[in-house]
Amino acid sequence: ISSTLVHHNFLIIFSWVLLYLNFDDTQMVVTILYIFLHGRLYLSLSGLENLLVKYAHDRVVDPLKATLASQSLVQIGLLMALPMVMEIGLERGFRTALSDIIIMQLQLCSVFFTFSLSTKTHYFGCTVLHGGAKYRATGRGFVVRHEKFAENYRFYSRSHFVKGLELMILLLVYGSYGSTSSDPNAYVLLSFSMWFLVVSWMFSPFLFNPSGFESQKNWTKWISSRGGIEVPGDKSWESWWEEEQEH
Template structure:
């Protein structure tokens, strides 16, 4: 690796461990930025000009860089479709991806990769989990989804929402609110949106919601039957 040019070395790094490290940095940067903006908003009570720096930062860097990152992620697909099938097919592919909420799933997947990569680096314990070679299409109840994604997505999504509420005392630029709302939505609602056969039966969804509420309120020592036992694990 020491003999490679810098641009080739960066490419090799990003296609290996750098890709997962980038997911961690994206998540950490988003959380840090939300905290800093809330801090500046609360500090405005001491000095009316205290939040000017945060407003300028959100207007100049955050929204612009976020959009550049999203566009850079979609650019290879657009160029490939444009070269092979033409501009109309490329635009149709982009429209289909947007209508199928692919960006929401991509944000959710990025958060998941960053969370488990960081957990593996901190605590170790990486192991192979045999899952077979079949495609998992089973529908999971709300309580199971909550147990699976609470630590990695839901808690931090609600944390961002709280910080955004504190930061609402300052009027930031619209790209900041758009990017933050998109991240909060993808982290908190993507597990339920992409649950197989989620919207086939509204009655089943209501039963799942009632089962989740009962699991949240039930006492007991079984983590699968009571939220209190699950949280104390």
């Protein structure tokens, strides 16, 4: 009995460790993305990027160009699915693995997975900074049932739409003032994965649930209603905003 209990407790502890590492790794991925984009924007606006590009052209650093080109290809995400292809291929055959990958892309699984990154990152970061750990929805509602536009906005405004809009502005500014402004191909290779993330964060709820735009009256009523002490957030924009500012 004691060995069974020890084994059961080990599985529980191990599952919690994997769960924590999953949220921690997701937070690190999004944080590194922000650092990379803000760093490139700082280099371009300060003029250091043009100096580095000029130095590379004068020196004709071909290995550096090859490294940057290979990095851009990896960022597209094609090679990131290789471990999953190998796992499914070894278990069920590589023809089945290839068909599963194609079906996943047609079902927009990559879009939904990218959207879920911001869900985990936002609530994990808020819990670490402000406390108040509690159950949070994973964001599957707009996929499995009809959701109104106002409800999607309430659920994903601060966690997805605001962050996606911020990244979009950064990408537009970098595209206008960065060293890649004169080379569209270089800009596309550099920012393709980030634009994919922006589109996923901002438009996934409406892509999987396009009928939400039919609820214009519900949106107008919610956005124009006055808040109050006993008015819930799903009835008034003002009450929802006050709830969002409480930490």
